Amino acid sequence: MSEIRIDDLPVREELRGKSPYGAPQLDVPVRLNTNENPYPLPDALVERIAERVREAARHxxxxxxxxxVELRTRLAGYLNDTALPDAAGHRIGAANVWAANGSNEVLQQLLQTFGGPGRTAIGFEPSYSMHALIARGTGTGWISGPRHDDFTIDVEAAEKAVAEHRPDVVFVTTPNNPTGNAVPAEAVLALYDAAQAAKPSIVVVDEAYVEFSHGASLLPLLEGRPHLVISRTMSKAFGAAGLRLGYFAAHPAVVDAVQLVRLPYHLSAVTQATALAALEHTDTLLGYVEQLKKERDRLVAELRGLGYEVTDSDANFVQFGRFEDAHAAWRRILDHGVLVRDNGVPGRLRVTAGTPAENDAFLEAVRALAKDAAPAENDVKKNEEHNA
Structure with missing residues (x-):
C-alpha cells in the first residue's frame, strides 16, 4: 500500500497542519499530568458497578x-444536594439535565447546536484548549478573549470583546484549566449580560473541577437565565475518568435543542449503569476530594516556600513557575521519574495533586530543580552587587 499522509487526503482546510489533543503518556513511576483523581474506586463501589452492569448485560x-432518564434524574438529585441545598429555593429536575460521553461530547453537542459554520465562539485564554479544538471541529469560528497577567479574566476588556464580536457561544471555565483560578460569580454575570445585549448568546460555564473549589458552584445562577449552561463531569471528583460521563444543567429548552444533534442511543447501557452506581457512593467519593484539596493546598504552600510563583488554585492541580525554559524544567522533573504537564503557558508548568507519596516525589524533584537553579541566580545577584 502506498504511503500517504493526512495532508494528502481531502480534509477540511481548517484541519490542515493541526495536531490532535493529547498529553504525553510516559511509563514513569509518578504521573501527575492529566488531572486524574489518583484514588482507585472503593471496593464497595466496584462491587455495585459489577451488579448494575451484570443486570444491564441481560438486556x-x-x-x-x-x-x-434515570441517570439524568439522579444527576439532578446530586446537583440539588450539593450545589442547590436550599430546599426552599430553586431546584432542578431531569428536564434540566443532559448527559453524554464525557464533558467534551457535551461541549461538542452544544457547539453543534448553537455554533457551526458562519457562527463564532469566544473563550478567555489560556483556558481549556478543547474549547477551541471542538469549535474548529464543528466549523465554529474561534475568538481568543483577554486575561490579566495574573490569569484572571479582564472583565471590562472581555465585555468589550463580546460587544464587538457578538459571538454565538461564550465559554467561561471556572476553576480555569490550566491555571486553576476560579471566576467570581460577578464576572460571569457581567459576561452573561454583555452576551445577551450583543446577540443574545449561549454562555457555557465549564465547571469540570468545581468540586475541588474553595467556593460554591455557579449553578444557582441558572434561575432566570435561559441562555446559561453549567457543564460538569464525573471524570475528576468522581474518580471516573475511564467512565467518560459528562453532563450539563440548563433550561429545559436548551436540553431539548441539544437533542436535535445527539446521536441516537449515544450513551450505552453499561455507561449508564456504571454512572448510576457511582452516584450511589457520592459521600465516599467526595471524601477523596477533601483529601485532594488538602494535598493541593500543601503543594501550593511548599512550592511558594521554594520560591516558585504559584497561581491560586481552586482545582485539583497547580500551575507554577516561572521558568526561563519551561520545557527544560519539565524534562528535569521527568528525569526524577515524575511527569507533569507542559501545556504551553509561557514560563509555567502544571502538576496534578496526587496521593501524598506521589506529591512527595514531585516536591523532591522540584526541590532539586530549585537547588540547581540557585547557583546561577546567586551569580546574577553577585554581578548586580558588583556593578552597583
Whole structure:
C-alpha cells in the first residue's frame, strides 16, 4: 500500500497542519499530568458497578434508554444536594439535565447546536484548549478573549470583546484549566449580560473541577437565565475518568435543542449503569476530594516556600513557575521519574495533586530543580552587587 499522509487526503482546510489533543503518556513511576483523581474506586463501589452492569448485560440485545432518564434524574438529585441545598429555593429536575460521553461530547453537542459554520465562539485564554479544538471541529469560528497577567479574566476588556464580536457561544471555565483560578460569580454575570445585549448568546460555564473549589458552584445562577449552561463531569471528583460521563444543567429548552444533534442511543447501557452506581457512593467519593484539596493546598504552600510563583488554585492541580525554559524544567522533573504537564503557558508548568507519596516525589524533584537553579541566580545577584 502506498504511503500517504493526512495532508494528502481531502480534509477540511481548517484541519490542515493541526495536531490532535493529547498529553504525553510516559511509563514513569509518578504521573501527575492529566488531572486524574489518583484514588482507585472503593471496593464497595466496584462491587455495585459489577451488579448494575451484570443486570444491564441481560438486556444488551436491546438499545439503551435513549434519553437516559434515570441517570439524568439522579444527576439532578446530586446537583440539588450539593450545589442547590436550599430546599426552599430553586431546584432542578431531569428536564434540566443532559448527559453524554464525557464533558467534551457535551461541549461538542452544544457547539453543534448553537455554533457551526458562519457562527463564532469566544473563550478567555489560556483556558481549556478543547474549547477551541471542538469549535474548529464543528466549523465554529474561534475568538481568543483577554486575561490579566495574573490569569484572571479582564472583565471590562472581555465585555468589550463580546460587544464587538457578538459571538454565538461564550465559554467561561471556572476553576480555569490550566491555571486553576476560579471566576467570581460577578464576572460571569457581567459576561452573561454583555452576551445577551450583543446577540443574545449561549454562555457555557465549564465547571469540570468545581468540586475541588474553595467556593460554591455557579449553578444557582441558572434561575432566570435561559441562555446559561453549567457543564460538569464525573471524570475528576468522581474518580471516573475511564467512565467518560459528562453532563450539563440548563433550561429545559436548551436540553431539548441539544437533542436535535445527539446521536441516537449515544450513551450505552453499561455507561449508564456504571454512572448510576457511582452516584450511589457520592459521600465516599467526595471524601477523596477533601483529601485532594488538602494535598493541593500543601503543594501550593511548599512550592511558594521554594520560591516558585504559584497561581491560586481552586482545582485539583497547580500551575507554577516561572521558568526561563519551561520545557527544560519539565524534562528535569521527568528525569526524577515524575511527569507533569507542559501545556504551553509561557514560563509555567502544571502538576496534578496526587496521593501524598506521589506529591512527595514531585516536591523532591522540584526541590532539586530549585537547588540547581540557585547557583546561577546567586551569580546574577553577585554581578548586580558588583556593578552597583
Amino acid at each position: 444488551l440485545n436491546r438499545y439503551p434508554d435513549r434519553d437516559a
